[in-house]
Amino acid sequence: MKKGIDAIILCEGKRDANVLEGILHKFFESLDRVVAIANCESKDSVMDFAKDVIALSSISRRLKTVAVVIDADEYTPKERGEAVKNSMQSITGDPVELIKIDNDIFELKSQKFNTKVFLKIAGDFSLPYEKHTIDDLVLQLLFLEGKADKSLVNSYRTAKEFVNEVAEHDHISIKELILNSKSENVERSFHNIIDYLKNVIEG
């Protein structure tokens, strides 16, 4: 019997891939599903994500799900979701439907897709930054783990800056940080992403 990849998770870069790998290792290792993480580092992330999803989804035969994790940046989840949908429509020339599953999780549907396509907009809007990214969630974990001082939150322009300083100080990668943290803290800070991955992995 051939064993293929069940789901591919596309993210914006190595850093995001590290976060997702950490979560998968911590919570999903025993699952009988093969999940691959691929980072599509690019300048125009929305358009490139759209191209990558369409390519994977149209060429695959076995893949059940293509899941995207993309930073919200300065947009709301809905605006980000619409941007991805519009990019896909402009590439395929076919209508693409954007279905809201949760506040920042969407499913994208098109006749051109051979797989399910999900979209997760990453970021924590409770943090006082202009741009919201997956680092918001890493920072929340650092607060829960007592590794970062919440009162200093306004001293940094982005969560990434804050996280980098802590990681450099402790000589630890983000993936290690997640793996070494208490499971309940990782669950609290990343609950939304963990739920998303559950959906993705379970198809």
Add this chain to the structure above:
Amino acid sequence: MISSVSVKNYRGIRCCRVENLKSVNVFIGRNNSGKSSFLESLYLASAAFSFEEKLFNGKINNKIDYLLNRRCFRNYTWDTAKEVLWYEYNTDVPISVEIKINSKNLEIKLVSLLQYPVLKFGVNDRSHEYINLRSWKLLDIANKSFVTIAPDSKSQFIKRYEKEIEFFSKTRFIDDTLLREMDVVEKRLWNSLLKKRYDKLVVEVLRKGYEVEVEDLTYTTYDDGKTYQLAVKLPLTSLRVDDLGDGARYAILLIMVAALSKDTILLIEEPENHQHPTGLLRTLKMFLDLVKKNNIQTFITTHSLEFIKLLQKTAEDKKVDVGVYFFEREEDGSVDVREITGENMEVLEKLGFDPRFLDLI
């Protein structure tokens, strides 16, 4: 140009269809996925138009014997081993190759009662008659009976299929078997090559791609002067072509055959074998020039990603249309073929996904 091919019951292929074919077509996939069988099925189809295989100087006389023996020479003949050509050795069902070329649909069959592949005769789907172009007899496959074709039907047929007969008659299969018979091939082709001064191309590709300081090509003798063989003139000596490295010999073979082919198809198996990228690139550049100039549709199997990248880059520069197709055998013997477009290839590469493992997704 051929735009689609369907194959049934040939060797490892129970059924397979490849569509949207281009000027240069590259087939990738795991071992035993049906790539070589697909090339062979085209060669088999060409045998309906021209049965003889003239390059092998008596060792092998026809295309069917070539197909029976090219993978492993065991002196197989139609009478002793024809079943190896059939899917699961089941000779009860015909081997079928359907080809869409220009606006015509050709249906070629090989049935166990006749060594010569036959072409569907008549224009309507109700026809069960197939023509043997060697004997100009009609074969009714269902009733296993032969009838000689009427002269006016023959001329009508020739008129209708003139271009296709010409196109398929000149088909060549370039593989390691041919490379091993280089001396025979070179003797067969050399005069024609020299007449058109394509020997210059061979000299150029050896100089630029293989760093052999060739001044010219000549014929030299060995075996006490009894045997002549093609040799390269070097500054201080002459070297028989047979004594060159495999990479250079394969390049010579490819360029010789492509230079002398026109308005036809070439079937090429794993051209990356024995090749350093420099030699491969130089050979590809010249080969694609010839493909374009001589209107040759090419079908290539490969396991090399490096070859595909070099080919795509060179073809883009030379404005030659290239298609890449992934072959995957299913458990029931059907072969699924996926075209990997240029855009999809870029995405797979960017994501670090090797297209040769496309069966994983």
